[in-house]
Amino acid sequence: MKKVEPQAVPNEEPKKVEPKAPVNVEPKDEPKKGEPKGAEPKGSEPKAEPKKAEPKKAEPKQEAEPEPAVPFLGEVTGERVYIRAGDGINYMVLSVASRGDRVEVSQRRYDWLRIPVPKTCTVWVRQDMVSVEPGGKEATVVKDRVNVRGRPGLTGDVLGQVSTGAKLTVVDADGEWVGVSPPPETFAWIHKQHVRKVGEAGAPPAGKERPALPTMGLTAAAEALRKAQELYQAELAKPADKRNFDDVLAAYQKVATQSDDPYSAAAAERARQRLLKIVDLHNSLRAAREPLDEFDKKYKALEEEYKKRVEEAGKSRPQ
16 A cells, blocks of 8 residues: 655744724713712703693684574575485486475474475375365375375385375376375475574564565466477577576476466476476486496597507517
8 A cells, every 4th residue: 555645734824913002982971079979071062851832722714603493494595406305316306496485394304404395386196095076176084094106106205105084185196196285294405505594483584575486377377388398498409418497497486386276286286296297307317427438438548558569569670
């Protein structure tokens, strides 16, 4: 076997360890004789204390006027204010109130006030729930808790209920439904922002009485009905989203409330009731159409964006 010679290791000089430089430690200021420990050395300025923020004075809040307690006598303050079958804008329109009309408020629900159904309205009960007297002018309720609705049909909003034996005044008929004058048990609703209190319920209002409405003779009533029909036809000629039947409703209501001729008044009220159905249907269709219109706008915007990107991609493609 061969002997392995040990290799020579080169001599390495030991590394010199340099002494560390002494760290200068500043001596602490010793308090002089007679000075307590922890005292600030002379010549040093005392630290300024942060100023405390002064609390802001709260401005006095303007208190809202308290709403009048119900019941009370109110007066309509707006023009052409809708009176509805319920406490919300989704309920059908029963009538249109004018500035100065007086209403007996019996209940408050959120932002709506309950009032009696106007006497100019026609309300409806099922024919099999009443017994019409000979002559067809009066009817007696033969069932208990009979619903009184705002229009003929089970889709009409319920305005109240009448009990067995109640007497009703018949003013119209429509198939299986009888149109009657509003009984005391029926109620409608009006928004509170259009009504102000003028007196207590059941008491005459303070101040000057509202003058009585002028009456309308047979010739004037016929002319007013003709003009109302012209207004109606003019609105029908407009696009569906531009139609507004407020003037037509007001014209029919004027004849129904001021005509001396009972036939003209009844004809105007029937026309007004039919128009209210049309307005109700028109509002429902408009509400259903709004989401579709919004979808169409978004779809067209996406389509335009897509075309724009396709054109940009075609321009950037190498030839």
